Amino acid sequence: xxxxxxxxxxxxxxxxxxxxxxxxxxxxxxxxxxxxxxxxxxxxxxxxxxxxxxxxxxxxxxxxxxxxxxxxxxxxxxxxxxxxxxxxxxxxxxxxxxxxxxxxxxxxxxxxxxxxxxxxxxxxxxxxxxxxxxxxxxxxxxxxxxxxxxxxxxxxxxxxxxxxxxxxxxxxxxxxxxxxxxxxxxxxxxxxxxxxxxxxxxxxxxxxxxxxxxxxxxxxxxxxxxxxxxxxxxxxxxxxxxxxxxxxxxxxxxxxxxxxxxxxxxxxxxxxxxxxxxxxxxxxxxxxxxxxxxxxxxxxxxxxxxxxxxxxxxxxxxxxxxxxxxxxxxxxxxxxxxxxxxxx
Amino acid sequence: xxxxxxxxxxxxxxxxxxxxxxxxxxxxxxxxxxxxxxxxxxxxxxxxxxxxxxxxxxxxxxxxxxxxxxxxxxxxxxxxxxxxxxxxxxxxxxxxxxxxxxxxxxxxxxxxxxxxxxxxxxxxxxxxxxxxxxxxxxxxxxxxxxxxxxxxxxxxxxxxxxxxxxxxxxxxxxxxxxxxxxxxxxxxxxxxxxxxxxxxxxxxxxxxxxxxxxxxxxxxxxxxxxxxxxxxxxxxxxxxxxxxxxxxxxxxxxxx
Numbered sequence: 001x002x003x004x005x006x007x008x009x010x011x012x013x014x015x016x017x018x019x020x021x022x023x024x025x026x027x028x029x030x031x032x033x034x035x036x037x038x039x040x041x042x043x044x045x046x047x048x049x050x051x052x053x054x055x056x057x058x059x060x061x062x063x064x065x066x067x068x069x070x071x072x073x074x075x076x077x078x079x080x081x082x083x084x085x086x087x088x089x090x091x092x093x094x095x096x097x098x099x100x101x102x103x104x105x106x107x108x109x110x111x112x113x114x115x116x117x118x119x120x121x122x123x124x125x126x127x128x129x130x131x132x133x134x135x136x137x138x139x140x141x142x143x144x145x146x147x148x149x150x151x152x153x154x155x156x157x158x159x160x161x162x163x164x165x166x167x168x169x170x171x172x173x174x175x176x177x178x179x180x181x182x183x184x185x186x187x188x189x190x191x192x193x194x195x196x197x198x199x200x201x202x203x204x205x206x207x208x209x210x211x212x213x214x215x216x217x218x219x220x221x222x223x224x225x226x227x228x229x230x231x232x233x234x235x236x237x238x239x240x241x242x243x244x245x246x247x248x249x250x251x252x253x254x255x256x257x258x259x260x261x262x263x264x265x266x267x268x269x270x271x272x273x274x275x276x277x278x279x280x281x282x283x284x285x286x287x288x289x290x291x292x293x294x295x296x297x298x299x300x301x302x303x304x305x306x307x308x309x310x311x312x313x314x315x316x317x318x319x320x321x322x323x324x325x326x327x328x329x330x331x332x333x334x335x336x337x338x339x340x341x342x343x344x
Numbered sequence: 345x346x347x348x349x350x351x352x353x354x355x356x357x358x359x360x361x362x363x364x365x366x367x368x369x370x371x372x373x374x375x376x377x378x379x380x381x382x383x384x385x386x387x388x389x390x391x392x393x394x395x396x397x398x399x400x401x402x403x404x405x406x407x408x409x410x411x412x413x414x415x416x417x418x419x420x421x422x423x424x425x426x427x428x429x430x431x432x433x434x435x436x437x438x439x440x441x442x443x444x445x446x447x448x449x450x451x452x453x454x455x456x457x458x459x460x461x462x463x464x465x466x467x468x469x470x471x472x473x474x475x476x477x478x479x480x481x482x483x484x485x486x487x488x489x490x491x492x493x494x495x496x497x498x499x500x501x502x503x504x505x506x507x508x509x510x511x512x513x514x515x516x517x518x519x520x521x522x523x524x525x526x527x528x529x530x531x532x533x534x535x536x537x538x539x540x541x542x543x544x545x546x547x548x549x550x551x552x553x554x555x556x557x558x559x560x561x562x563x564x565x566x567x568x569x570x571x572x573x574x575x576x577x578x579x580x581x582x583x584x585x586x587x588x589x590x591x592x593x594x595x596x597x598x599x600x
Contacts, residue, residue: 185448
């Protein structure tokens with residue numbers, strides 16, 4: 001009884017108890033602004049990693065253009081808070097701006113889903129790469145949004161507690177998606193698309209849903225990112241940003257939410273740690289740009305599935321997917337089958 | 345009642361005519377076999393029926409409904425299932441998920457209900473899990489539900505593939521060389537299974553097979569293909585003595 005209680009409510013309770021800390025700690029000065037910033041980056045990167053993992057890890061497609069979705073979310077959310085929302089309301093309407101940014105990115109995701117009907121692997125990767133470059137070019141040429149100089153004027157609305165809430169929401173939704181009929185369809189596309197079609201999976205529907213959902217999440221992260229930096233420009237969303245996401249996915253592990261959390265956390269901490277190390281040693285910060293691609297090469301060579309590849313932490317599984325529940329359901333199914341046999 | 349009606353089905357791969365003027369009437373409850381040497385176009389016929397390829401010409405009607413032009417998943421949802429010559433399971437996924445995936449078309453909740461785990465989602469998921477486990481139990485695989493499909497031995501993988509096919513609740517099952525890679529004892533067991541499946545699930549079965557023992561034993565009617573053409577058709581006895589068939593299988597010299 002007691003164990004069942006903690007099994008059900010343990011995680012929500014812990015998450016609830018941490019929430020006030022995410023408000024109080026930065027305010028009280030117990031964690032300095034730099035740590036606060038790094039924590040927020042970790043959160044934003046977790047959302048980005050979950051987003052890319054859905055497409056690259058779970059579905060087995062290969063997108064290298066997710067920074068494009070992030071850019072759309074960042075610009076749309078910023079336009080709303082800077083130009084559209086009245087300043088006294090912007091803090092309250094912030095989640096709406098994030099959602100709108102996600103929705104706009106999701107719409108772009110719909111556009112990428114269609115080429116994926118006809119092509120996959122390397123060719124789809126090139127399509128997504130082109131998409132990323134197109135978005136960057138468009139933004140550079142839109143003078144009204146500042147062109148290459150970028151867009152600014154955002155208030156620092158991205159607080160630690162907002163990031164915290166968004167990360168929990170994103171992981172919750174992604175978990176629910178992955179452990180549903182749609183999510184199993186996603187996995188079947190990775191395993192064998194033809195066989196999936198031939199056991200009634202509507203793979204086109206699954207691809208559309210997954211690309212839109214994934215793009216939505218990347219757009220959401222873009223909005224958070226923009227209101228942390230208070231300044232965005234097209235160069236923040238190049239293939240380098242997409243590469244960072246790839247590293248986080250393949251470091252943490254494909255097809256795993258726990259892996260996404262680990263990958264984003266380890267990567268962010270390593271990159272920030274590197275910053276201070278390079279500074280201390282007196283080497284140019286440019287070398288940080290080498291590290292992410294290098295990590296990607298090493299991962300692909302030695303551990304292509306990452307830390308958690310295709311595995312999941314127990315606490316991230318829905319209860320119905322845990323071993324003991326499946327075992328119980330098996331006994332129930334068997335009992336019913338036996339009764340059926342006796343009757344017949 | 346005619347379940348499947350195929351008329352003048354023809355398919356070209358570039359300059360190669362893989363299937364030529366193929367006709368078939370499959371009655372409800374029948375067990376018909378398609379045989380023929382390698383490359384005769386047997387698997388192509390299956391791929392045409394299930395919408396993997398779109399035929400160059402001809403019509404395929406299933407329960408009176410034209411299938412040509414429909415995507416595979418819709419054809420399958422109409423009540424057809426198939427297995428593959430070389431097993432095509434979702435290897436990294438669990439045995440249970442392999443079967444649950446085949447419930448896709450019969451799972452009734454929207455993506456919103458899934459994202460927020462609304463009541464209908466929970467109810468449907470429970471039903472799907474239950475049905476899938478029941479089916480696995482029938483095939484003696486329920487205890488292995490949580491193992492990845494790739495970890496099963498060959499015979500069990502074959503059975504899992506059949507279980508997965510049945511999860512779509514088909515009326516017609518297309519079996520592509522189910523006895524491939526089996527030893528004589530396993531083949532005997534397989535024939536038993538096919539007979540039992542047919543009566544238990546009220547299935548109509550269309551079968552591709554190389555092993556004459558299987559075909560002669562369980563098929564009621566046989567169609568023989570060679571180079572895409574139908575060269576003979578009839579009961580096992582008729583086929584066994586048909587000179588054209590012997591020629592196609594053994595070569596001309598032997599017959600002469």
